[in-house]
């Protein structure tokens with residue numbers, strides 16, 4: 001049985017962006033839970049969730065937050081599960097604030113940070129981590145890659161017709 005992925009966001013205002021991670025997990029049939037926890041507004045709830053995540057059957061945590069985005073790091077401090085951080089563009093600084101707050105973790109406390117607003121990639125990376133010990137999930141990911149390759153090759157064939 002594949003382990004669950006937690007999709008955690010700092011605010012309900014992050015949900016439209018974080019839906020991209022949920023959609024990808026659904027596409028891959030990976031069990032998940034979605035939560036709002038904030039490193040600043042609900043620090044105890046965030047810490048409790050991360051502290052219990054292994055016992056509660058999670059394999060990877062995805063954490064998306066904007067502005068002074070400490071959520072991924074705060075969760076990582078409470079668990080040895082891999083934590084994937086999504087810096088969210090939600091401010092006048094174009095997401096650079098969240099990117100630096102998420103990616104610049106001190107040594108000994110890693111957060112695997114994806115691109116600004118990279119919710120789909122965060123879910124794919126979580127799936128790849130779980131696929132290390134799940135052959136059927138690994139096969140699904142390979143099939144998705146083959147489909148992606150074929151889509152681009154088809155676009156190239158169409159382009160050749162236009163510019164021939």
Ligand code: RP5
Pocket residue numbers: 009010011012013014038064065066067068088090
């Ligand atoms: C962060 O502050 C959240 O992750 C969100 O991206 C940002 C703004 O939150 P709201 O003021 O919209 O609740 O904590």
